Amino acid sequence: MSALAKKQESTAARLEGLALPKGGAWATEAREAALGRLQTMGLPQRRDEYWKYTRPDTLTQENAPEASLFVSDETPLFDELDRLKIVFVDGVFDAGQSDDFAGENLTIERLSDVAEADIHWARDLYGVLEANGQTPVERPLAAMNTAFATDGVVIHVTGPVERPVSLIYRHENTTSDAILHHVIKLDAGASFTLLENGPAAARFNKSMEVDVADGAAFHHVRAQGRDHERRAVTHIFARLGTESVFKSFTLTVNGRLTRNEAVIELTGDDAVAHIAGAAMGDGDFLHDDTVFVTHDAVNCESRQVFKKVLRNGATGVFQGKILVKKDAQKTDGYQISQSLMLDDDSQFLAKPELEIYADDVACSHGSTSGAIDEDALFYLRARGVPRDIATDLLVLSFVAEAVEEIEHESLRDAINTRLEGWLERRRG
């Protein structure tokens, strides 16, 4: 039996007994199509090239590995911001804790409601960007998400929206296994900020499909929870129209396994996509950023900025690609992935890639892995800054390039405060 046939067989065994969520005709059709994709590809396995650095087994096995609840007395992130709150507890929308879905230029619906109704724009997006993102690299867990997602929000932005929408995740059940799928559509000229934070579930599979029409601007700032034992795989699929802007930043601290995939397609001329992340790992931690940016239009700019701070045996993974298609002239592509190792036990595995078919482009990429700069450390200490605080300053200095990708100052400050808190708690 071929390797693929074996994979398909074990996938069939895994999916046996799993029923697709109920929904209207279009939703069922989309889910069945996704299930078909999944059955053909098979669930990821350790031998897969795309999973070379990150073992997928805990993400694919039948039951979610138990994850204890994370308790913290820290004020919740973004607490002081004026925002529209939408709360999910273990992957289930909680109306009681959420604000009303109301706002100018904004329509929000719960996925499970939309699946019953025929909302044409949601139908045209749900699973569509995901399916499109399955080539040239397969992302079976995203297909699984489209097939089995039980909840989520669909958000339609028709113009400028000032007040951010904030998705807040709460984890209350130690064995919860949540699959969420959000769909976001920005009409031409619309602008919108989406926030996400909180521990979501023991195991979390989340997808987000974002359609950014011409001249629209989407900002996304996410902080994955501080829960130590979570296992999470997330996908962002984005399609960018002419002169549109997409900016996404993710802060990741803790977590046994977190794989964040981003699949961005620049399809309109003069579009801008920035995707950045800062990950802080201490101990039994694996953080994987897998990013695929496709330039398929003229004069677009893309930036990937990923920083990982690792200690006590933590592992960081980066797989990043810039694909520049034949007619994507004047592409400006940048990619940097760096790790800062605070001890000798940690590891950083990086696979930066460029694939360029156009001839008039400026693309650069780099990947480094290093320790704290001893000269800088001494300089700070010679001014009286104690070693531990000096080290933390240098850690903040290291991640600054990623954090600076956040455009809104108040959000940037909120993230920096979080980072400082995380470091401070480890100062002992």
Next chain:
Amino acid sequence: MLEIKGLKVKLEEEDKQILKGVDLTVEAGKVHAIMGPNGSGKSTLSYVLSGRDGYEVTEGSATLGGEDLLELEAEERAALGLFLAFQYPVEIPGVGNMTFLRTAVNAQRKARGQDEMSAAEFLKVIRAKAKTLKIDADMLKRPVNVGFSGGEKKRNEILQMAMLEPKMCILDETDSGLDVDAMKLVAEGVNALRDEGRGFLVITHYQRLLDHIKPDVVHIMANGRIVKTGGPDLALEVEKNGYADILAEVA
């Protein structure tokens, strides 16, 4: 104030002796200058005194105000009042100059059991001091030394010194890379800090700086030792004749 006796230092990593018995005392209120050929050990002395890793003291002692410096961490030496203006100030991207300095000032105050300086007070003081050194507000906001010209970096060192108000200031070639006007500014910055309670050790290759910062004592360092000590005239002699005569004389 600063008392160095028979200080011998080798590199930790390799068996290379760099300081071969340095004796030097800087009294409070005095300015001592050290001159000497490239590679004679001047910067090494300043690093060893301020607590940089990588050196091993094999013999001798160094005390500041009677306290054993060599037992202390770099940050403890700073809090005790030792300051080194670096020959090559370090760039630290992502850390604002102001944040850096306020962290340093308050860390030292905390170590000495003093109250921290409030953000408002700090701002007021630093603005005034920056102005006299012609450091503009923009430079204060920028990351530490990043994109600073050579001269700006040196002026930034003096600003840090002015903010930290140390007891013992070591200036390692603070004049190198400075234009004539900047040299004056830096010298004025240093002279403004001169007082009875404070000692200075100025490492330099040129008389120029010593025209502005008048030393009380001049030492010549060669091959890891202080080989000659004299008055201000000694610097003039070096300026005129180089080191050959002096080295021949002590050989």
